[in-house]
Amino acid sequence: MTGSHHLAAELGETLKLAVPIALTQLGQIAMMTTDIALIGRFGSEAVAAASLAHTVYFVSFTFGMGLVSAVAPLAAQAFGARNPHGIRRSLRVGLWAALFIALPMMALSFRGEQILLMLGQSPVAANLAQQYLLGLTWSILPALWFLAIRGFMSAVNRPEPILWITLAAIPANALLVYLLLYGAFGLPNLGLFGAGLATSIVNFGTLLAALWFVARRRPFRKFHALGHVWRVDWGLMRQLVVIGAPISISFLLEYGLFGAAGLLMGVISMTALAAHQIALQVAAILFMVPFGISIAATVRVGHAISRRDASGVRRAGLVATWLGIAIGAALTLAVILSRFGIATIFLGESTDATAELSATLLLVGSTFFVADAIQTIAAGSLRGMNDTRLPLVFATISYWLIGFPSAWWLAFHTPLGAVGVWIGLSVGTAVYATLLLLRFRFLARKLVFQ
Template sequence: MLEKAEATSVAPPASTTAPGRHLALELSETLKLAVPIALTQLGQIAMMTTDIALIGRLGSEAMAAAALAHTVFFVSFTFGMGLVSAVAPLAAQAFGARNPHLIRRSLRVGMWAALLMSLPMMTLSFRGEQILLMLGQAPTAAHLAQQYLLGLTWSILPALWFMTIRGFMSAVNRPEPILWITLAAIPANATLVYLLLYGAFGMPELGLFGVGLATSIVNLGTFLAGLWFATRRRPFRKYHVLGHFWRVDWKLMRLMRQLVVIGAPISLSFLLEYGLFGAAGLLMGVISTTALAAHQIALQVAAILFMVPFGIGMAATVRVGHAIGRGDAGAVRRAGYVATWLGIVLVAVLTIAVIVSRFSIAEIFLGESTDATAELSATLLLVGSTFFIADAIQTVAAGSLRGMNDTRVPLLFAILSYWLIGFACACWLGFWTPSGAVGVWIGLSIGTAVYAVLLLLRFRGLTSKLSFR
């Protein structure tokens, strides 16, 4: 019965669709997935921005402590995030193959992996103060950061479980509930952070610990809401995602191994990418305080723009996974290339808007200022135009390759592109040429462009040899 129901929910094979409609259909299906995913990511950024804005009222010391806490937190969380990202391609391939039992197992193994990973991740965050002191940070800032982490660390497991459910829902072509939950979480998070940070309306004044605790409570709420949708609402409830949840069998262990093989390289690639931008910030700090401030502004704009190709990349993972599951080589190529061009076009439009309004963007962060920081911020946004487009291409191409379970070779590409080429160019241009801060961003753009080209060539090579017989 379940197999029959699933068969009706999978898109028809390419052979039953008129050739002239292939691209339009693929574009439509990609947009249906990408738009809610991208909006969900923007909602996550909105929550983080709200937290930062409220913490900022406590002063620069609190802001510095929050930045340090986020650094410790995201180093460990990134690894878990990459691991559970493998749920989407596994479930998408099962959906394309019309195998609902494997869809359920993919979600279940992702939740087990998140549970096992969260324990060492929490240990790292609970020892954040010691880690920061070892790295030479000021004792006061390290202590305040630890207070924040004591509340924030409890969000790790529910956040990873929520991401697992998001991968499952995207794989079955229904990412909208995750968007609805995130939109509801934005005002809930802002209210709870305000109450616990300042002790308003009779609530205890918990400071930075209260901000972290509020985030953990909201993450638990979003997970429970996602679980309710997954178990109670159509079309998710037909998969019985909690069925035999505690049963550990050979098939589950084999799928766990597959998830680790796919997900671990994704985690390391994320760490390499985020590490590069963290290292670029250190380079900017050596150049000057002005360079560091301008870099942070340009990087924040890049993070916002990144959400668009990120959503398209996740949609590409699902669409390519569906085609792999169906055994349709032509659809695999079509899904990857349509998503790539969609990402290029949309980010190109956004990039033009950033270039035109770059001075106004600097004013948003700095006020009506004409000082060196504002000028340099505008210049970095102009230089970053090539970076924005290259970053969009690599994000979507990497998503397409994940849909094919290809993650180890892209990891090698990331090492080569980001660090051996990008970081080396950033150091050389930043310190051994007159370019300074602009040279660092040119180095980032070069490394990202090399990565994008390598990923595109990899996708082209794999799909040209792809055959299902």
């Protein structure tokens, strides 16, 4: 088979994995976007409070997400080596890791109001954010278990059931959020607490559906992944922590930067914070596509590693990266052209300062959308090789020694204000993407199997 045929075959296999995973990610972010859009009818103050709540939630949630994401490379390498016992061990240990980490994360979110007040946020916004968190925090454990199952299904080349479950959850979430947020059809009007509680209920439902697929449907049931699930595999748990802990900390550094950016916006003004949340939500939607590709890259690289196929490793990373660049560029152009219409989705037919600033931030944010796609795909390729420690160092340098100082200085020591925060985010992301690409190229070129 020629080199071009190898690349075409790799592209086909990557797309088979990436498309359902990316659509799943878009479906999950659609549920969050639905929350924000419905909350937005309460006004900019409610949107700002939801932004603060998501900041607290995701800064705590991402540590568990990083640990659980190690299920995918472990299971993928076991699948490539035709080791079904290793596949089911990977899922089981991911479920246990999620349980161990969920409780302290929930405790952090339940103290969200105090945390936000200590960080200088207004008492009104902090109180509203806590109301939302009181309902949303219960979704942490089912969401982590759902991620572990997604990693298992992706590793065995069957990510479609997770997509089907997510597609069914989108309208269910929208309806339940509406009912509990506004108190429709005789249900109590629970406000922001109701919106968060609705999302938690839907997350429990998606988990139950995923467990049914694992236990009852082919090809998953042949792995008997839930058999003896009460046994903790401490040996593999240590391996998962070695791989997953650096991913967790890298995620915390990345999401922490965006969370810190939200706090800077809160200091600037409530208008800046609301506009930042809208622009950040759009960026999160765009991020879901390359994030899906990155999971496919993790699986494809992991399969090639287990086959001891050095050229396959290089090919998997190259194809995933170029696919992400192409899609990221197209999505960026779409956002630039539609940025004014996007603001009205969240704020209605509004021409106030929040809408105008949202459109401006989306224009500035377009400078880092492609870089964001590159960094997540390169990181996914490196995870397929179990290389997670040096990327953690790169994240520290890029986000906190370069990105955050740039955002802070441009926001408060130049006339740029909120725009300066987003320029700083762009700079940090571009540096991180460059370092990760260079790291993957270095490891892939020196990879030789005896």
